[in-house]
Amino acid sequence: MVVKAELEKLGFNLVSVELGKVSLAESLSSDDKLKIAEKINYFGFELLEDRKTQVAEQVKTSIINLVHYTKEPLKMNLSSYLSENLSLEYAQISSVFSEVENQTIEKYFIAQKVEKAKEMLTYDELTLSEIAYQLNYSSVAHLSAQFKKVTGLTPSAYKRENLGKRKTLDEV
Structure with missing residues (x-):
């Protein structure tokens, strides 16, 4: 729920959010990945690529x-x-x-x-x-x-x- 809310605040179009997996409608740039990593790290999550x-x-x-x-x-x-x-x-x-x-x-x-x-x-x-x-x-x-x-x-x-x-x- 936290990840979903934070990604929506950042303006990403989410297709689905499951335990450990997020699907987005669009591709991510390197800057987008950095923004997401920073935001979710704050809440104790890690971006795995x-x-x-x-x-x-x-x-x-x-x-x-x-x-x-x-x-x-x-x-x-x-x-x-x-x-x-x-x-x-x-x-x-x-x-x-x-x-x-x-x-x-x-x-x-x-x-x-x-x-x-x-x-x-x-x-x-x-x-x-x-x-x-x-x-x-x-x-x-x-x-x-x-x-x-x-x-x-x-x-x-x-x-x-x-x-x-x-x-x-x-x-x-």
Whole structure:
């Protein structure tokens, strides 16, 4: 909404504004791009022009939406989900993501799931079994193993210590 409002204030004719993507009716000059970059940077956004960076950001956005905002468990594997969402072959998506982010999609996905588990543990409303189920883990042991690998603590130890050392989603 912020991006849309600011682009309209700058006088651009918008075709569509979606999460992470803006389509304009006209082409942009270098000066227009600078104006847009300045304006959206003020609000904490970044203008992405490089195709590889755009793909990596779309992957991150898709995974964040999947892990943090989707209530239904994923009914297909992650590679199919991303290929469908981005309309690209998974091999290409994976290669670009690894190049841009210096980590694999799987590691990023696990990091997001661990952050969500930390959030759920902090709220203390669900059992570890319920958390494992909601995050689509095959077992509590699988969740615990990944949690410990990422944080150095078991979920129970994390909960006991109530560290609250959670990262913001863009830092994961």
